[in-house]
Amino acid sequence: AQTVTQSQPEMSVQEAETVTLSCTYDTSENNYYLFWYKQPPSRQMILVIRQEAYKQQNATENRFSVNFQKAAKSFSLKISDSQLGDTAMYFCAFMKPRGSQGNLIFGKGTKLSVKP
Amino acid sequence: DSGVTQTPKHLITATGQRVTLRCSPRSGDLSVYWYQQSLDQGLQFLIQYYNGEERAKGNILERFSAQQFPDLHSELNLSSLELGDSALYFCASSARTELETQYFGPGTRLLVL
Numbered sequence: 443a444q445t446v447t448q449s450q451p452e453m454s455v456q457e458a459e460t461v462t463l464s465c466t467y468d469t470s471e472n473n474y475y476l477f478w479y480k481q482p483p484s485r486q487m488i489l490v491i492r493q494e495a496y497k498q499q500n501a502t503e504n505r506f507s508v509n510f511q512k513a514a515k516s517f518s519l520k521i522s523d524s525q526l527g528d529t530a531m532y533f534c535a536f537m538k539p540r541g542s543q544g545n546l547i548f549g550k551g552t553k554l555s556v557k558p
Numbered sequence: 559d560s561g562v563t564q565t566p567k568h569l570i571t572a573t574g575q576r577v578t579l580r581c582s583p584r585s586g587d588l589s590v591y592w593y594q595q596s597l598d599q600g601l602q603f604l605i606q607y608y609n610g611e612e613r614a615k616g617n618i619l620e621r622f623s624a625q626q627f628p629d630l631h632s633e634l635n636l637s638s639l640e641l642g643d644s645a646l647y648f649c650a651s652s653a654r655t656e657l658e659t660q661y662f663g664p665g666t667r668l669l670v671l
Binding site for chain 1 (some may be wrong): 560565593600606614616650658659660662664
């Protein structure tokens with residue numbers, strides 16, 4: 443069974459600084475999808491970024507980028523120029539490929555605090 | 559705003575009762591997923607529907623059931639409620655296949671007293 447591990451329960455960063463959140467996963471699949479979701483205090487789950495395992499290029503979305511290391515089964519999220527609004531729980535998630543259930547498997551999350 | 563709506567936002571009920579949570583997917587989305595978020599279990603997949611048909615089941619209790627209607631909205635029914643069922647219940651939707659990104663609704667916070 444696939445598992446997702448986020449080893450940092452809590453992290454903090456100063457406003458305008460850069461922070462990296464770690465995620466590792468375990469799977470025997472070759473094709474899959476990885477996601478980072480953000481959950482601010484409002485509890486809404488917001489998609490941050492998506493990475494397809496077959497793509498070698500790391501995904502980027504504005505200030506958010508990932509470092510995808512397929513062989514190491516690592517998928518870290520880098521937040522540049524951190525803003526107060528980035529304060530949230532961040533969840534790493536894994537999706538099995540076509541033909542499977544298609545549900546997301548989540549890590550336990552990293553609570554990020556951005557300090558002024 | 560993801561385009562996924564869930565009602566009610568909050569629900570307080572007593573043990574042994576039954577409640578229904580409602581979800582309307584994004585316009586055009588055929589797949590609906592239900593997830594439970596609790597302090598001890600984290601975010602867990604419950605069940606998926608695709609165009610009215612059950613597609614996959616996760617860690618869903620027998621006391622829980624769901625359905626997706628012809629207009630594609632979905633309902634999650636929770637019965638014989640226990641204290642441990644208190645959680646945030648999310649609905650998510652995606653366009654067509656399992657490969658599509660899932661967009662989450664705001665959730666329904668259930669408190670069982």
